Amino acid sequence: MSLIHEIDYGTPRSKAEKEVTLTVDGMSVTVPEGTSIMRAAMEAGTQIPKLCATDMVDAFGSCRLCLVEIEGRAGTPASCTTPVAAGMVVHTQTDRLKKIRKGVMELYISDHPLDCLTCSANGDCELQDMAGAVGLRDVRYGYDGERHPNPGLDESNPYFTYDPSKCIACSRCVRACEEVQGTFALTIASRGFASVVSAGMEEPFLNSECVSCGACVQACPTATLNEKSVIEIGTPEHSVVTTCAYCGVGCAFKAEMRGEEVVRMVPYKGGKANRGHSCVKGRFAWGYATHKERILKPMIREKITDPWREVSWDEAFAYAASEFKRIQAKYGKNSVGGITSSRCTNEETFLVQKLIRAGFGNNNVDTCARVCHSPTGYGLSQTYGTSAGTQDFDSVEHTDVVMIIGANPTDGHPVFASRLKKRLRQGAKLIVVDPRRTDIVRSPHVEAAHHLPLLPGTNVAVLTALAHVIVTEGLVNEAFVRERCDWDEFQEWAAFVSEMRNSPEEVAKISGVPAETIRQAARLYATGGNAAIYYGLGVTEHSQGSTTVMAIANLAMATGNIGRPGVGVNPLRGQNNVQGACDMGSFPHELSGYRHISGDATRELFEELWGVHLEKEPGLRIPNMLDAAVDGTFKGIYIQGEDILQSDPDTHHVAAGLAAMECVIVQDLFLNETANYAHVFFPGSTFLEKDGTFTNAERRIQRVRKVMQPKNGYADWEITLLFAKALGYELHYDHPSQIMDEIARLTPTFAGVSYEKLDELGSVQWPCNEKAPEGTPIMHIGGFVRGKGRFMLTEYIPTDERTGPRFPLLLTTGRILSQYNVGAQTRRTENVAWHAEDRLEIHPHDAEQRGVRDGDWVRIQSRAGETTLRALITERLAPGVVYTTFHHPTTQANVVTTDYSDWATNCPEYKVTAVQIAPSNGPSEWQAQYDEMARRSRRIVPLEAAE
Numbered sequence: 029m030s031l032i033h034e035i036d037y038g039t040p041r042s043k044a045e046k047e048v049t050l051t052v053d054g055m056s057v058t059v060p061e062g063t064s065i066m067r068a069a070m071e072a073g074t075q076i077p078k079l080c081a082t083d084m085v086d087a088f089g090s091c092r093l094c095l096v097e098i099e100g101r102a103g104t105p106a107s108c109t110t111p112v113a114a115g116m117v118v119h120t121q122t123d124r125l126k127k128i129r130k131g132v133m134e135l136y137i138s139d140h141p142l143d144c145l146t147c148s149a150n151g152d153c154e155l156q157d158m159a160g161a162v163g164l165r166d167v168r169y170g171y172d173g174e175r176h177p178n179p180g181l182d183e184s185n186p187y188f189t190y191d192p193s194k195c196i197a198c199s200r201c202v203r204a205c206e207e208v209q210g211t212f213a214l215t216i217a218s219r220g221f222a223s224v225v226s227a228g229m230e231e232p233f234l235n236s237e238c239v240s241c242g243a244c245v246q247a248c249p250t251a252t253l254n255e256k257s258v259i260e261i262g263t264p265e266h267s268v269v270t271t272c273a274y275c276g277v278g279c280a281f282k283a284e285m286r287g288e289e290v291v292r293m294v295p296y297k298g299g300k301a302n303r304g305h306s307c308v309k310g311r312f313a314w315g316y317a318t319h320k321e322r323i324l325k326p327m328i329r330e331k332i333t334d335p336w337r338e339v340s341w342d343e344a345f346a347y348a349a350s351e352f353k354r355i356q357a358k359y360g361k362n363s364v365g366g367i368t369s370s371r372c373t374n375e376e377t378f379l380v381q382k383l384i385r386a387g388f389g390n391n392n393v394d395t396c397a398r399v400c401h402s403p404t405g406y407g408l409s410q411t412y413g414t415s416a417g418t419q420d421f422d423s424v425e426h427t428d429v430v431m432i433i434g435a436n437p438t439d440g441h442p443v444f445a446s447r448l449k450k451r452l453r454q455g456a457k458l459i460v461v462d463p464r465r466t467d468i469v470r471s472p473h474v475e476a477a478h479h480l481p482l483l484p485g486t487n488v489a490v491l492t493a494l495a496h497v498i499v500t501e502g503l504v505n506e507a508f509v510r511e512r513c514d515w516d517e518f519q520e521w522a523a524f525v526s527e528m529r530n531s532p533e534e535v536a537k538i539s540g541v542p543a544e545t546i547r548q549a550a551r552l553y554a555t556g557g558n559a560a561i562y563y564g565l566g567v568t569e570h571s572q573g574s575t576t577v578m579a580i581a582n583l584a585m586a587t588g589n590i591g592r593p594g595v596g597v598n599p600l601r602g603q604n605n606v607q608g609a610c611d612m613g614s615f616p617h618e619l620s621g622y623r624h625i626s627g628d629a630t631r632e633l634f635e636e637l638w639g640v641h642l643e644k645e646p647g648l649r650i651p652n653m654l655d656a657a658v659d660g661t662f663k664g665i666y667i668q669g670e671d672i673l674q675s676d677p678d679t680h681h682v683a684a685g686l687a688a689m690e691c692v693i694v695q696d697l698f699l700n701e702t703a704n705y706a707h708v709f710f711p712g713s714t715f716l717e718k719d720g721t722f723t724n725a726e727r728r729i730q731r732v733r734k735v736m737q738p739k740n741g742y743a744d745w746e747i748t749l750l751f752a753k754a755l756g757y758e759l760h761y762d763h764p765s766q767i768m769d770e771i772a773r774l775t776p777t778f779a780g781v782s783y784e785k786l787d788e789l790g791s792v793q794w795p796c797n798e799k800a801p802e803g804t805p806i807m808h809i810g811g812f813v814r815g816k817g818r819f820m821l822t823e824y825i826p827t828d829e830r831t832g833p834r835f836p837l838l839l840t841t842g843r844i845l846s847q848y849n850v851g852a853q854t855r856r857t858e859n860v861a862w863h864a865e866d867r868l869e870i871h872p873h874d875a876e877q878r879g880v881r882d883g884d885w886v887r888i889q890s891r892a893g894e895t896t897l898r899a900l901i902t903e904r905l906a907p908g909v910v911y912t913t914f915h916h917p918t919t920q921a922n923v924v925t926t927d928y929s930d931w932a933t934n935c936p937e938y939k940v941t942a943v944q945i946a947p948s949n950g951p952s953e954w955q956a957q958y959d960e961m962a963r964r965s966r967r968i969v970p971l972e973a974a975e
């Protein structure tokens with residue numbers, strides 16, 4: 029294995045269709061119009077020396093190293109800023125050019141500390157390379173002259189350092205922060221020789237606007253911006269392409285290694301989801317994989333009040349299997365079930381649901397999508413016929429109007445947000461429908477045309493009002509609807525949305541959004557060109573989550589914004605493989621590819637291959653499993669990579685359900701909160717320790733590649749196999765590729781997927797089959813998967829969760845960039861530098877009424893429970909609405925969320941909880957009790973002591 033070197037073409041690829049042919053050093057080369065001479069030369073295999081150019085940002089033309097001569101033109105233009113022309117004859121290596129380049133390099137080197145041998149970038153430095161490339165052997169001016177300003181080493185960022193003494197003022201970092209990341213955190217202060225890169229208002233990086241995405245570090249040609257891990261460990265010696273295990277964007281990375289140690293994760297330009305960009309989590313926050321709290325040995329205990337006892341893997345499997353067999357013998361076949369993990373691979377998820385259906389003999393399988401995007405699956409399959417988003421991320425480059433509903437992409441899906449912001453800076457218009465003024469509403473050079481700050485729980489009303497305007501003002505794309513949708517259903521829908529009660533004026537009264545804002549937003553969406561909707565959990569996690577998804581689907585159909593680049597309906601999926609977990613048949617009613625378990629033909633296909641009988645009736649969903657546990661009929665659960673105690677609503681109910689079970693098996697990296705109620709702990713493996721695939725929000729299936737041996741002994745798929753074997757249900761796979769082959773055999777939308785194809789193409793988007801052998805970037809082109817698009821009536825039914833004198837405020841929840849989900853991984857990284865605790869955001873008016881000051885402890889109370897946390901006073905929210913994140917178990921935000929859920933899918937209504945806030949002295953009694961219980965529950969008797 030060696031290091032993967034991706035070619036740096038110096039300038040971005042031109043997207044022009046017209047091609048031109050020129051000659052570079054006697055070689056004919058044909059490239060798209062608008063390509064720089066530098067890039068054309070690179071494509072012909074000629075490397076022109078360069079310093080300020082890199083293909084992740086536009087050319088700048090400041091270093092003057094890349095000069096060329098062009099026949100018939102005077103002077104020596106910079107090849108990075110000069111576009112090609114037909115018939116052009118270019119020379120890249122003449123005596124005159126050599127002399128100029130040497131002179132330029134002499135100036136750079138005379139101002140550079142010559143500590144190459146001990147520099148962290150030694151061997152990985154473009155300045156060094158260019159000195160060699162131009163044949164610099166001496167510096168006439170010596171090295172003792174005046175130096176450019178050096179404000180001093182900045183080590184404030186946990187992951188990278190800034191050493192201005194090494195800066196060559198090429199501004200690649202500044203441009204990367206602007207053009208790629210869109211944060212505009214960096215500037216070049218002063219001019220000429222005094223130029224110096226500065227974060228924010230000449231602040232330390234950590235205090236500036238910097239979000240630690242790493243784009244500047246990647247762009248920097250010297251050691252000025254350098255990863256601390258490289259400084260500590262040394263330069264990497266081999267690399268492996270794999271996929272980020274955090275969010276549903278699915279960024280591809282090169283894991284750059286020394287032996288089995290990760291030196292750094294470098295975003296892979298070949299990754300079609302991220303195109304070489306990253307966020308702080310995937311780029312830097314992998315330290316949890318070797319965190320001291322990671323559990324590496326299996327453990328068991330008879331009672332949850334006992335300390336854990338480390339045991340051998342054999343003993344753990346034997347104990348777990350005997351308990352499950354005992355429970356099934358005593359309480360019946362349906363008394364056990366399992367939860368698949370959206371953090372694990374497709375193959376691992378498929379195996380767990382197979383074990384449950386075929387090994388346990390019931391359909392009691394569910395997944396965390398129950399609590400996030402299950403309404404997406406339902407709503408989109410009802411209207412369009414597939415349970416997934418319609419576009420690829422590239423589609424945003426063709427969008428004219430973006431409507432974001434209930435999503436916070438700069439925090440939740442940061443790399444997609446950067447691509448989106450780039451399009452907005454190019455002129456696309458933005459509509460944001462969100463109770464909170466999220467960062468995307470106004471950020472550098474981006475400002476939403478309309479922000480609809482609706483009251484939590486009124487999505488359906490507002491979306492139906494948008495439809496009202498579109499229909500009543502004659503903005504429907506009738507030709508599209510007539511051709512692609514059921515016309516009768518459309519007419520029924522059009523009549524419904526046109527009713528006065530659905531008008532913006534009426535809806536303004538319940539949503540708090542001014543009628544005129546709704547009208548203007550609707551007009552823009554319907555008439556602004558290609559319009560795309562991106563949405564998140566602010567849509568789904570409501571009692572009308574599925575209805576909201578259908579309302580979104582209706583809008584796109586009515587305006588013809590479906591079935592081509594730049595448009596569509598796009599759920600932004602939370603966890604790295606939540607799309608995959610759903611695709612793989614993790615829901616109790618569906619086999620892989622979203623086929624209902626009651627379908628005889630589908631079931632027979634599986635029964636034949638698996639050699640077992642499958643139950644026809646859907647099994648229990650997570651909330652039903654917990655209810656059944658409290659009722660005494662559900663006794664055992666196998667939970668792979670999911671922390672339901674912290675992530676699911678109404679913590680007290682989850683705890684009661686878990687505590688009522690006789691055997692809870694948790695498979696995870698850490699003793700998570702759910703494990704406080706577990707009897708068996710199977711230590712899990714990280715994404716660095718296994719092979720497999722993840723499927724991102726665009727339906728893109730990408731390889732996860734093992735870069736080190738599992739520290740716990742087994743990859744998660746192997747643990748499931750061995751548990752199955754102990755239960756007497758033998759499964760035979762030597763490698764996850766064989767599991768994927770089985771998935772492909774059983775799942776029409778995956779029929780063409782294989783590891784060979786993924787290795788060859790890099791990734792594919794399902795459906796991938798005979799009709800689409802290389803996958804399907806955009807769905808519903810020419811027709812909907814279900815045939816005719818189906819308009820659904822979206823009657824607004826207010827949630828039963830109402831504010832009143834006791835609970836006058838509405839709580840809504842969300843997440844933050846640096847943390848991920850329940851925080852089990854990110855809390856065990858340096859990311860805590862940005863978010864060490866969950867805070868309660870509250871409007872100054874509400875805070876003042878309650879005597880709450882910024883940073884004060886407050887008690888938040890709902891009818892489900894109460895917890896305490898510190899207040900953050902902000903005008904991001906309207907009065908009457910409060911907000912918090914749920915990344916920290918000490919806060920346990922879900923103690924206050926209720927058991928209301930989506931009518932169709934049981935997805936919990938996290939986004940609307942009526943609460944009261946009051947000043948508090950510190951953590952509540954319950955929090956103190958819980959902390960003590962968690963501490964006691966984490967006592968471990970080591971294997972050696974037990975022997």
Ligand code: SF4
Nearest residue numbers: 205238239241242244
């Ligand atoms: S890490 Fe990202 S956000 Fe921070 S300065 Fe660099 S490019 Fe900008």
Ligand code: SF4
Nearest residue numbers: 195196198199201248
């Ligand atoms: S910090 Fe690096 S990328 Fe930025 S100007 Fe200096 S040398 Fe160039």
Ligand code: SF4
Nearest residue numbers: 272274275279307310
């Ligand atoms: S967390 Fe998401 S956006 Fe960040 S690097 Fe990973 S996949 Fe990309």
Ligand code: FES
Nearest residue numbers: 089091092094108
């Ligand atoms: S690389 Fe062209 S001017 Fe610097």
